Amino acid sequence: MAVLNKIRQRSVFLIVIIALALFSFVLADLIRNGGAISQKAANVIATINGNDIDRTDFAKKVEAASRNFGPNGSSIQAVNYVWNQEVRQIVFDEQFKELGVKVGADEVSQLLEDALANNPTFQNEAGVFDKAKMQEYVATVKENPVAYQQWIDYKNSLGKGALETKYLNMVKAGVGATLKEGELAYKMENDKVDIKYVQLPYSGIEDTEVIVSDAEIKTYIDKHSELYKAEASRDMRYVFFKEEPSQEDENALNTEMAKIISGFKTAEKVEEYVAEQNSAVKYADRFVFKKDLPATVADTLYNVPVGEVYGPYKDGQFIKVSKVVANTQLPDSLKASHILVSWKGLSTAGDVERTKDQAKVLADSLLSVIKVDKSKFLTLAKDFSADTSNKDKGGDLGYFPPGRMVPPFNDYIIENNVGDMGVVETAFGYHIISVEDKKNLQKAVKIATVAQEIEASEETINAIFTETTKFQIATKNSDFEEKAKESEYTVRPVNKISELADNIPGLGSQRSIVQWAFKEETKTGDVKRFEVKDGYAVVQLTAKAEKGVQKVVDASPAIKPILIKEKKAEMLKSKISGSTLDDIAKNQSQTVKTASALNMKTPTISGAGNEPKLVGAAFALETGKISEPIVGNNGVYVIEVVKKTPADGLDTYMSYAAQESKSKASTVNSGVFNALKEAAEIEDKRASFY
Structure with a gap:
């Protein structure tokens, strides 16, 4: 208690x-x-101007984009596609709200009508868009949530597109050109100047004579840092261990394949025998020429007697045993013309409504006409053939090798003589065939082949894994390059991989390797083994570069030529002496050249190239005067203006102003988005999720 x-x-x-x-x-x-x-x-994959992009919604869109890209598209391609769409939508939506740009329901309805006007699903009997048909379609798809959502998305996309078009048109309206700008454009195109000049080309000084230090490159980067921004990147190197069959695996398969020779030789039904052996190559019941046989054994196999077996032999990644089933004499080149008569239900039918029986009657009728007068083949092919690829050529198929056409078509040409005509049925319809030519008669053979792919055995796969593991362990505390050399492995460097890259040269799509390289805990020098297509890769991270300004070593290839040219210009300027062009040319072992009718719109000088600074200086120089040295794109110049010819002028410069307006407007669509994107505050976390 x-x-x-x-x-x-x-x-x-x-x-x-x-x-x-x-x-x-x-x-x-x-x-x-x-x-x-x-x-x-x-749950936030990115934030753009304070707007969060939900990870789940983003993932759904990526999944949909991946389906649209198909098997050839990578996941990161889909991610980047969706990302650009999201960024575009957010930065433009902010502009729409700020300016009050809207699209009404009536506008969207009209856009739907315009977009669907040529779709038969929404047309009436007269082939005209019918709003009732569209409403009927919407009522039908409402029963399928997925299809209905696709319809809503399509409708919304039209509205968003219209909003964007309105906004961009407003911007375009503000980037027109005045009549004064039109006059300037006219003058730049039509004012002319004639000059004499001496060129001291940069090529006159070898690059090796000019020394550019790392300090000079660093100074240049500091002055132009905006031009040399660098995203975060990683350098790595790897050794690839391919899971491939050993010589022992190949020898074992050779032994196994040798066991079937006697059974193959006595087999009467070769197609069944090939199938029973689970051959990687199916039996093809057709004749082939020597050039069609495997190159390494063609001479031997071509001359094997009928009924005999040759092999085992290696052909690429297969071990094969082949039996010569038959041989004959065939032309290696055939020529024919045809008229294809199709019927409703075939892929070649188009709008044809005739039945198969009606098609047969038509084909026989056409054949009868052609047999009486072959010259009518041309016009009848144009009028009746369903083969649009050659109907306007009178059905001429040109020359082709035996076996190119479907079997019934091919057999008819082989079995008949030049000049024969007949009707043959195939999966495409009825063909009225005319055999035009056969040439180069030669021996052809029919071959049955049992083929098995050379594959790595379990022992080989285990050995490769062990080898990979040993190398990985050995590099933990030793030099990666040296250990690779000891075992004669090839080390492959991979430089400047970005955070959202997914392709490793030599390995293909390997997003997991890139993610590992960018993990905070992964240090320079770390080594890891990755399972990749066809084997393993042992990868070492060799360098990290964070976002910022490029390092000297990275920017050097772009900047060094610029500095070399600048130094050459100073060297050439110091060599110039003389009061006339003739004196200057003589002192530098050059010649005085002329250039006529130069204009500022296209400042190209024959023999010197594109030189806008030179042409601009010429228009600013008085006639008869000699210029100071001018540093151009391809050398240092001294010029003398011989004559200036101003353009006559126009009563109005409206057409030139219109051209300038059109030129400026053409850059708006991409320019506006790029400007909005650059101005946006973006926190991008995609690399953490993909």
């Missing part, structure tokens, strides 16, 4: 203690999971 009394007396105290314990439990759970803020952050 005493104990119970004490508990009652301290009940408030106990409640506080329990509450604190519960709070600490919840707090500890929040801390362990990163807190509520981190939980939210984990």
Whole structure:
């Protein structure tokens, strides 16, 4: 009782203690999971101007984009596509809201009508768009949530496109050109100047004579840092261990294939025998020429007697055993013409409504006409043939090798003489065939082949894995390059891989390797083994470069030629001496050249190239005066203006102003988006999720 009394007396105290314990439990759970803020952050893939992009919604769009890209598209391509769409939508939506740009329901309806006008699904019997047909379609797809959502998305996309068009048209309206700008454009095109000049080309000084230091390159980068921005990147190197069959695997398969020779030789039904052996190559019941046989064994196989078996032999990644089934004499080149008569239901039918029986009657009728007068083949092919690829050529198929056409078509030409005509049925319809020519009669053979792919055995696969593991362990505390040399492995460097890259040269799409290289815990020098297509890659991270300005070593290939040209210009300027062009040319072993009718719109000088600075200086120089040295694109110049010919002028410069307006407007679509994107505050976390 005493104990119970004490508990009652301290009940408030106990409640506080329990509450604190519960709070600490919840707090500890929040801390362990990163807190509520981190939980939210984990579901945000990017933030653009304060707008969060939800990870789940983004993933759904990436999945849809991946389906559209098909098997040839990578996941990161889909990610980048969706990303650009999201950025575009957010930065443009902000502009729409700020300016009050809207698209009404009536506008969207009209856009739908315009977009669907030529779709037969929404046309009436007269072939005209019918709004009732569209409403009927929408009512039908509502029963299918996926299809209905696709319809809504399509409708929304038209509205968004219209909004963007309105906004961009407003921008275009503000980037027109005045009549004064039109006049300037006219003058730049039509004012002319004639000059004499001496060129001291940069090529006159070897690059090796000019020294550019790293300090000079660094100074140049500092002055032009905006031009030499660098994204975060990683350098790595790897050794690829390919899972491929060993010589022992190939020898074992050779032994196995040799066991079938006697059975293959006595087999009467070769097609069944090839199938029973699970051959990687199916039996082809056709004749082939020597050139069609495997190059390494063509001479031997071509001359094997009928019924005999040759092999085993290696052909690429296969071990093969071949039996010569038959031989004959065939022309290696055939020529024919045809008229294809199709019927409803065939892929070649188009709008044809005739039945198969009607097609047969028509084909026989056409054949009868052609047999009487072959000259009518040309016009009848144009009028009746369903083969649009050659109907306008009178059905002429040109020359082709035996076996190129479908079997019934091919067999007819082989079995008949030049000049014969007949009707043959194939999966495409009825063909009225005329055999035009056959040439180069020669021996052809029919070959049955059992082929098995040379594959790595389990022992070989295990050995490759062991070899890979040993190399990986050996490089943990040793030089990667040296260890590779010891075992004669090829080390492949991979430089400047970006955070969202997914392709590793030589390995293909390997997103996991890129993600590993960019992990904070991955240090320079770390080595890891990755399972890749056809084997393993042991990869070492060799360098990290964070976002910022390019390093000297990276920017050097672009900047060094610029500085070399600048130094050459100073060297050439210092060599110039003389008061006339003739003196200057003579002193530098050059000649005085002339250039006539130069204009500022296309400042190209024959024999010197594109030189806008030179042409601009010529228009600013008085006639008869000699210029100071002019540093151009291809050398240093001294010029003398011989004659200036101003353009006559126009009554109005409206047409030139219109051209300038059109030229400026053509850059708006891409320019506006790029400007909005550059001005946006973007926190991109894609690399953390993909």
